[in-house]
Amino acid sequence: MRTEAEKEYLIRAIDASGQTFIIVSTEFEIIAANKFTMGLYPNFIGKNCHEHLYGLGAPCENCAAIKAMELKQPALRDRNNGDTYQHWKSCRFSYPIYSEKNNDIEAMAMIDFERTSSEEMEGKLKRTNAFLRNLILSSVDGVIAADKTGKILVFNEAAAEISSYSIKEALDHLDIRDFYPGDKARDIMKKLRSDDYGGKGKLKSYQVDVLRKHGETIPINLNAAIVYEGKKEVASIGFFHDMRDELKMKSDLEKTQGQLLQAEKMSSLGKLSAGVAHQLNNPLGGITLFAKLILEEYELEENLSEDINRILQDAQRCRDTVKELLEFARQTSHMIRLQNINEALARTLFLLENQSLFQNIKIDKNFSTDLPQVPVDIQQINHVFMNIILNAAQAMDGDGKLKLKTSRSKNKERVIIEISDTGPGIPEDALEHIFEPFFTTKEEGKGTGLGLSMVYGIIENHGGKISAHSKAGKETTFIIELPLTVENREGENSGE
């Protein structure tokens, strides 16, 4: 038996507790409670617990007291769907109080017992871990975490895709330094520890190359952080965003911008050339006319008539150049008809083949047999082929292989003509200028540099595209695309 003093201390201990403590009868009447509970629910002694705590007319379905009475042992209130701690209020656990006489259950001690059991805590921890793991694994960016020594601790699918290492490989054998070329991993850690790259322990939006399994590198955008425990560094974590698509898009955009600029430049140069050509046309006509008159009307000494003939020849050369300039500037009239491109190429070859420049050139024709007819001005297109083929023959210095290929584009809307030669190629810095008027690498008097600018103008005017590709020291290929319908044309008046 306890002394009065012991009983007194026990009551004071229960009152000192910050948890609810209620005693209910087997009829669910609240018999007693500690001070803490009385503070929460004043005036509830003598009332029904289900009524007073939950506003119910009958005992709760998942009542711990009922369970404890049935089992004759301590019981835990069952969780109902959606139950939270708030729903359990004050009676999470129920401990039967036995009668001292006959061992029957006399009443129930009900405790909220907020602290979760160790198993429950473990379960919660497991669930949180699984959630975090899923979060990391399903991230579209690569996530790599490493401990202080560099050993990989976390490595997700996206990191595997970027680095081409498997997750197992990375976790079993790799070190964070294996993912960066040279001394870059050290450099990154240095930046992470500095204040200058997004704050101490952080590195924001840092462009760096990642080393893949087979040695190639790919550009990534890295966000990284040091993981601290207190003030101690325990790990580092990096989020890797593959930049290949973005960089490609950027470079395509720059290329398109460049092409637009080039087209604009060509168009203004064209207009300027056309203006000059018009101005020159009349005086050149006058020079030719009067020179001819002098030759016809005067009996000239041989020397003098030779000089006048020279004037006539040079004036004719000037007129030819003027004509080409006007052509380039699209000032001449067009005759658009459906034409067979294979035949046009064959005709141009026929004209050139017998010239001495072509004697040692092997010609390789690969013409598509089901090429549809294309609406073009045949004279202009012949001119295009003639210029490109002549350039090729000149580049090969009369010795090499000339390849001509025709085909249809994948979407069937265009005809593609490829003309390549095994000449010395075009250096990269020259490649971007070859379509500009007056750009030539040929000796003075051997080339005007107007050939390709004219070709460019004609193809544009037909709503087509032309591009040149070259491998230095090896070959050059010109690719022409011509649309099959007049409506497909991108340019302005493509023919009248």
Ligand SMILES: Nc1ncnc2c1ncn2[C@@H]1O[C@H](COP(=O)(O)OP(=O)(O)OP(=O)(O)O)[C@@H](O)[C@H]1O
């Ligand atoms: N197939 C080719 N191989 C190597 N370089 C080439 C080739 N085609 C063109 N080029 C380069 O492009 C330049 C420009 O060519 P373009 O036809 O416009 O002028 P050109 O041939 O020099 O003179 P023109 O054609 O007026 O007589 C050439 O001078 C040459 O440097």
Ligand SMILES: [Mg+2]
């Ligand atoms: Mg040329």
